[in-house]
Amino acid sequence: MAVYTDISEEELGAFLGEYPVGELLSYKGIAEGTENSNYLLHTFGGAFILTLYERRVDKADLPFFLGLMEHLARKGVTCPLPVHRRDGQTIGELAGRPAALITFLEGMWMRRPTPQHCREVGKALAGLHQAAADFPLTRKNALSPGGWMHLWEGAKGRADEVEPGLEREVEAEFAEITRYWPTDLPSGIIHADLFPDNVFFLGGKVSGIIDFYFACNDLLAYDIATCLNAWCFEKDTSYNLTKGAALLAGYQSVRPLEPSEAEALPLLARGSALRFMLTRLHDWLTIPDGALVNKRDPMEYVRRLRFHRQVAAPTEYGIDIA
């Protein structure tokens, strides 16, 4: 939960004067997202989300993120549409920070997704991959194997504080994952952070995909692997095969996987688990106790990593290989 920057009604009113959204009626800081400050606005023109980009977001990436959302929304993906200012821009400045106004999407994120939700998110992810295929901008994934090493270098000396032996275990993972990491699979734009809190549902259907601030060019199947980690494990870190099968079937109902992609799933899922373990470990070691940002247990992702390490074949994820 996060509102890092408070804004006054005068400065917000001045900012909104550039947008064709009518008069401001209310704005509330919302306790969602961990990187930026978000406000839910009501204006005469409707409901909007105002995002102030805090220091962890590189301003140079904003045209990619906002352009992607606009591209996807215009192709029918249920994601927020950036509102253009009267000067044509989608990026303004507020309280000394880059800021954007995007449409508000109704819907609820699922604290306890069912297999049916997993099927729908699989379909939505494949739809996103297809719709993004002709987006002209590109962005390198800062959190692919090369970027992980950077996080790891800063954290590994203290990894054993989380669990004795963790440093050695992760070192071995790194060696193996980077050695076998595939490079010749279908690639394109991926969401890269499609966790349940980034997908809204209404009436059992996906009504909104949000938070494109990790989107980048990478292997499409890596995005699926992240969804398996994010959606298909229970609280006790047991893999729910029914959910996994539903997610994969949903995805394949829109875009069937190539055999090489299916084959790579266990390794991609290990890599994805490692990536989220590393960011959590970094936060765990650097954020003071009780701070505004929720610290999440890196061990949840170590346990996923261990699960994926013992997977012998992609069929163990419930994938239906044609």
Add this chain to the structure above:
Amino acid sequence: MAVYTDISEEELGAFLGEYPVGELLSYKGIAEGTENSNYLLHTFGGAFILTLYERRVDKADLPFFLGLMEHLARKGVTCPLPVHRRDGQTIGELAGRPAALITFLEGMWMRRPTPQHCREVGKALAGLHQAAADFPLTRKNALSPGGWMHLWEGAKGRADEVEPGLEREVEAEFAEITRYWPTDLPSGIIHADLFPDNVFFLGGKVSGIIDFYFACNDLLAYDIATCLNAWCFEKDTSYNLTKGAALLAGYQSVRPLEPSEAEALPLLARGSALRFMLTRLHDWLTIPDGALVNKRDPMEYVRRLRFHRQVAAPTEYGIDIA
């Protein structure tokens, strides 16, 4: 900022089934209020605030708080209206906590109120006092002089950590304030926490008064004294006479003060400053650094206390004594 309790869409849907508000469209935890968890809901029936009462609120007080809001709203005070469940109740239970649904009020609270805002809030406060006069329930003020002593006993041993000499200064204040505290002034229901974040404006007019969770029976002029502390000091703790005069004139345009009330203002303002200093001091000493709740500096209220101590006559607040 605060959302202490997360809720799932299933449990919220079940809860809302008891209310005639139509289907749920979205809910977002909002980063306002410090005592309870608040969500902004959109349903087919409109926008609502859902409040989950956390442990600092006594459940036995809820009929007073919610009944008062309903009483005031029906008398035309712009405050939230509690929504009745199908069984007639306004208090339900959600996630193991008492919970209520109230109408959402558009409007913005003023981070930098002007004298005109102060005039409007004075008028609104007097209107609230008048509208509440025939509310049949009563509630004792837990934070009147008797209650302050309880907070002070727990904090005074460490008061000098905030500023050397503070313990002795506050002890002397206590002796003087309790000795001269008036008992024969007009009393009734007061808001008791009418800070800028609890008053919304639209188009220069008050569009909403919220957060009645300190409301109680006490001296009406004590509520005015709290507003002087909350609205009429600048960031450097200088008293803004123009704002004070506007607030008092606004109040008196609706309900003229009796001479004894005006006379008591300096002492009431000292008491009010002491009360808010004490709750801040308590939080300052007991809440861990970096916790979810914003810790506010008790010294801001020590400085107000010192200002009021040197006030020789109520006219120094800008009051127009008829």
